[in-house]
Amino acid sequence: MDEKQKQQLWTKMKEAVIKGDNQAAVELAKEAIQLKLDLTETIEKGFVPGIRRVGQLWEEGEYFLPELISSAECMKQAMAVLQPELTKNKDSLETKARIVIGTVEGDIHDIGKNLVSSMLQANGFEIIDLGADVKLEKFIATAQEKKADFICLSALLTTTMTGQQRLIEMLKEQRLREKFKVVVGGAPVTAQWAESIGADGYGENALAAVRIIEQLTRQRREK
Amino acid sequence: MRTAFSVTIKNLGQIIKVKPEETLSQALARFNIPLRFDCGQRGVCGKCQVKILKGQVNPPGRQEKYILEFLKVDPSIRLACLTKPKGDLEIEVPSESLVQSVKILEKGVTTSFPYCPSLRQYLFTLEKPRVSSPSSLVERVKKVLALPELEFPLDILNQLGEEARELPKKMQLVIYQDKEVISLEADSSPTPLLGLAVDLGTTTVVGELLDLESGRSLAVASALNQQIRLGTDVITRLSEALISEGKRRTLQRAARRTINALIHKLCQKTGYHEENILEVVIASNTAMNHLLLGLPIHTLARAPYTALFQYLPEEKAQEVGLRISPRGKIFLAPNIQSFIGGDISAGLLATRFFEKSGRYLYLDLGTNGEIVLRNKNRFWGTSTAAGPAFEGVGLSVGMMAAPGAIYQVSATPSLEIKTIGRRKARGLCGTGLIDILSIALQKKWLSQNGRILLRERQIKLTPQVALAQDDVRKLQMALAAVKAGVKIVMAKAELDFDQLDGLYLAGAFGSELNIANAMAIGLLPAIDPAKVYFVGNASLAGARCLLLNYTLREELISQIKRINFLSLAREKDFQNIFIKSLNLSPYPEKE
Numbered sequence: 001m002d003e004k005q006k007q008q009l010w011t012k013m014k015e016a017v018i019k020g021d022n023q024a025a026v027e028l029a030k031e032a033i034q035l036k037l038d039l040t041e042t043i044e045k046g047f048v049p050g051i052r053r054v055g056q057l058w059e060e061g062e063y064f065l066p067e068l069i070s071s072a073e074c075m076k077q078a079m080a081v082l083q084p085e086l087t088k089n090k091d092s093l094e095t096k097a098r099i100v101i102g103t104v105e106g107d108i109h110d111i112g113k114n115l116v117s118s119m120l121q122a123n124g125f126e127i128i129d130l131g132a133d134v135k136l137e138k139f140i141a142t143a144q145e146k147k148a149d150f151i152c153l154s155a156l157l158t159t160t161m162t163g164q165q166r167l168i169e170m171l172k173e174q175r176l177r178e179k180f181k182v183v184v185g186g187a188p189v190t191a192q193w194a195e196s197i198g199a200d201g202y203g204e205n206a207l208a209a210v211r212i213i214e215q216l217t218r219q220r221r222e223k
Numbered sequence: 224m225r226t227a228f229s230v231t232i233k234n235l236g237q238i239i240k241v242k243p244e245e246t247l248s249q250a251l252a253r254f255n256i257p258l259r260f261d262c263g264q265r266g267v268c269g270k271c272q273v274k275i276l277k278g279q280v281n282p283p284g285r286q287e288k289y290i291l292e293f294l295k296v297d298p299s300i301r302l303a304c305l306t307k308p309k310g311d312l313e314i315e316v317p318s319e320s321l322v323q324s325v326k327i328l329e330k331g332v333t334t335s336f337p338y339c340p341s342l343r344q345y346l347f348t349l350e351k352p353r354v355s356s357p358s359s360l361v362e363r364v365k366k367v368l369a370l371p372e373l374e375f376p377l378d379i380l381n382q383l384g385e386e387a388r389e390l391p392k393k394m395q396l397v398i399y400q401d402k403e404v405i406s407l408e409a410d411s412s413p414t415p416l417l418g419l420a421v422d423l424g425t426t427t428v429v430g431e432l433l434d435l436e437s438g439r440s441l442a443v444a445s446a447l448n449q450q451i452r453l454g455t456d457v458i459t460r461l462s463e464a465l466i467s468e469g470k471r472r473t474l475q476r477a478a479r480r481t482i483n484a485l486i487h488k489l490c491q492k493t494g495y496h497e498e499n500i501l502e503v504v505i506a507s508n509t510a511m512n513h514l515l516l517g518l519p520i521h522t523l524a525r526a527p528y529t530a531l532f533q534y535l536p537e538e539k540a541q542e543v544g545l546r547i548s549p550r551g552k553i554f555l556a557p558n559i560q561s562f563i564g565g566d567i568s569a570g571l572l573a574t575r576f577f578e579k580s581g582r583y584l585y586l587d588l589g590t591n592g593e594i595v596l597r598n599k600n601r602f603w604g605t606s607t608a609a610g611p612a613f614e615g616v617g618l619s620v621g622m623m624a625a626p627g628a629i630y631q632v633s634a635t636p637s638l639e640i641k642t643i644g645r646r647k648a649r650g651l652c653g654t655g656l657i658d659i660l661s662i663a664l665q666k667k668w669l670s671q672n673g674r675i676l677l678r679e680r681q682i683k684l685t686p687q688v689a690l691a692q693d694d695v696r697k698l699q700m701a702l703a704a705v706k707a708g709v710k711i712v713m714a715k716a717e718l719d720f721d722q723l724d725g726l727y728l729a730g731a732f733g734s735e736l737n738i739a740n741a742m743a744i745g746l747l748p749a750i751d752p753a754k755v756y757f758v759g760n761a762s763l764a765g766a767r768c769l770l771l772n773y774t775l776r777e778e779l780i781s782q783i784k785r786i787n788f789l790s791l792a793r794e795k796d797f798q799n800i801f802i803k804s805l806n807l808s809p810y811p812e813k814e
């Protein structure tokens with residue numbers, strides 16, 4: 001396959017993700033495997049630019065939740081096809097970081113958290129999603145057990161936001177604060193709140209979440 | 224002696240036969256003429272007045288004379304339960320003497336209820352004790368009134384004793400639900416018996432003063448809930464109250480002060496005194512009634528949002544801190560479950576939701592959208608968190624329905640707006656927001672997924688008022704929360720939208736809501752518009768029902784137990800349905 005054909009295939013992949021066309025994305029992923037293409041390159045140059053463009057469209061106000069969710073889902077499905085092949089070839093895609101995410105106890109709002117999860121996954125992070133109404137102890141235990149880099153906490157209620165604060169206090173009490181980066185979000189959460197409770201980062205929406213986590217990951221590496 | 228006299232009721236155009244031993248009231252009852260006997264024909268309430276136009280009747284006795292004089296009525300008036308004809312008669316039954324049914328809703332469905340307030344005034348003469356039967360004064364009062372269970376609080380007993388220094392004496396007793404003496408006076412002049420119906424909303428509070436003897440509305444007033452400084456939605460207020468007992472008390476005081484200010488305003492408007500108000504009925508959501516009573520809300524503030532109580536017996540208004548008669552009572556419309564509170568049970572009562580069989584949807588669109596569905600004999604209820612976007616809160620162009628708010632937009636074909644008070648447009652309130660969304664869709668300024676297609680990325684209504692992209696997004700979320708809630712409830716009941724017999728719409732939107740527009744954007748399901756009934760402030764209407772007929776209280780408490788509470792938080796499919804519902808398009812979607 002020549003460079004030009006590859007370019008064409010990548011363009012198709014990008015478009016499939018932008019349109020949220022699951023079927024096309026899955027077909028294209030299979031095609032890449034059949035053609036024995038370098039899968040890491042396929043992901044980086046085909047699918048990832050797609051999800052990045054979706055992010056832009058969201059920021060420009062062109063896309064709203066339904067589009068964002070279907071694109072993220074599309075990305076997930078394509079990755080599900082590629083992942084087993086990558087593992088087989090042992091050249092597993094390098095995960096940027098491992099993230100434990102969930103909505104804090106007492107709160108069942110999980111739509112925003114799911115979206116953040118999907119976008120992070122689509123952007124190459126390894127996600128351990130604990131779901132909604134998650135006990136604070138469970139975040140810490142899972143993060144330790146799975147040697148996670150990040151704990152991401154979502155809260156949509158003014159009454160449950162305090163769970164984010166509590167978790168950071170618990171980490172301090174258990175002398176684990178330095179082990180994990182804590183990132184918080186959810187509709188009532190603000191940058192000021194995040195700062196006041198001593199979180200490492202805050203994301204206003206799913207895109208901002210990806211951006212801050214990428215930035216913190218880079219900082220971590222540089223150290 | 225004749226076996227019957229004929230009595231012509233002039234104003235009703237009816238002639239009835241009355242037996243000589245019969246009272247007029249017995250005869251009228253026999254002919255199903257709905258005369259008022261608040262005291263059950265015991266001759267102590269003075270409500271069954273008739274006017275004797277022609278003919279002979281027995282002369283009034285001492286008791287009747289006392290009542291007629293006390294009430295200062297025309298000399299031709301007699302009490303039907305104490306009057307027997309002595310020949311053929313011509314009489315008139317004034318409309319005030321007929322049992323009233325109370326009209327409940329001004330708009331939408333007109334329902335009415337028989338009238339039966341908690342408070343009744345009884346007039347009688349307490350005679351000198353006879354040597355032959357020295358039974359206690361209390362027993363004698365009970366006997367005269369034929370209320371063997373009547374309770375006398377100690378202070379009333381004290382008064383009775385004082386008054387009994389000199390007998391006989393003409394007494395006026397106000398009795399609560401035929402079981403407790405509320406006030407006792409002797410030789411006074413008639414005092415008004417007033418009641419107050421209140422809709423204690425999270426944002427707006429409305430009070431209506433009513434005359435409990437006639438059921439007439441005297442005045443209505445509204446005000447902002449003073450708690451608003453402590454947060455615009457119930458969760459924020461509950462979390463404030465969680466901080467400390469002091470904060471909780473602050474919230475309680477704010478609610479109390481709001482109602483007391485309304486009471487003051489209503490009394491000023493009508494010239495009555497606060498002390499004349501003897502009962503208050505409040506319809507409010509669960510958070511509001513807990514906060515008004517100053518109760519701990521630890522369980523209500525956190526999932527799964529368990530209330531401390533569902534319903535309470537009538538409490539002393541003084542203990543709640545309401546400035547009415549010191550012996551006045553307060554009744555709260557019963558809460559259904561969790562956040563579905565007394566505002567909804569009252570609304571359901573006003574629309575007689577439990578009475579007629581059929582398939583009905585009751586929607587109360589406020590900060591929390593409440594949904595109750597009836598599929599014949601099964602009921603479901605849920606609450607969905609729409610947020611206050613449709614009340615104009617949290618939007619760059621939103622405002623509450625106040626002067627200067629655009630409440631109507633039409634395209635003829637150029638945009639025309641109407642503002643409240645014909646003031647200069649300052650922003651959009653709920654109904655205006657719905658109109659502009661629908662028009663923008665029609666004109667293709669807006670795509671169904673909510674994207675503003677105009678190059679400016681905003682929809683200008685006036686040079687100052689423009690709907691921004693972010694506003695549309697917030698409205699979409701509020702809309703989707705309601706839509707998803709309705710869809711899920713309908714699915715639980717296995718009901719199709721075209722099977723609905725009617726949809727009652729209560730809450731924030733006034734009758735200015737354009738149904739076609741509301742359906743076009745998917746705020747209301749697209750059913751036959753003739754089946755949509757605006758019921759306006761149904762909570763206040765329900766409070767009025769409960770005030771004017773206390774027997775409805777127990778009935779409502781038992782009816783609401785039929786509602787199955789549905790927690791949307793536990794619905795796995797919520798996310799999918801919610802996301803699909805974000806589209807600004809009519810629903811149910813055509814296959």
Ligand code: B12
Nearest residue numbers: 108109110111112154157158185186187203205206608610
């Ligand atoms: C849908 C919804 C529900 C659904 C939830 C279904 C579900 N499975 O999630 C249902 C109907 C069940 C529900 C229930 C309740 N809700 Co609700 N709900 C909403 C609503 C309308 C939308 C939330 C949503 O999904 N938004 C879309 C997503 C994509 O946005 P998001 O969650 O904000 O997430 C984005 C960002 O915040 C960020 N983000 C989110 N998480 C994270 C995490 C990290 C780490 C980062 C970096 C970023 C990030 O990125 C996301 C994507 O861009 C909001 C109103 C609103 N405008 O937010 C009310 C709202 C959140 N709910 C509210 C309330 C009060 C409730 C109830 C208490 C109401 C009730 N009557 O019972 C219950 C509570 C249930 C519980 N125990 O938690 C209030 C909260 C008010 C307050 N002061 O706290 C709101 C704000 C509505 C209001 N104004 O009254 N609700």
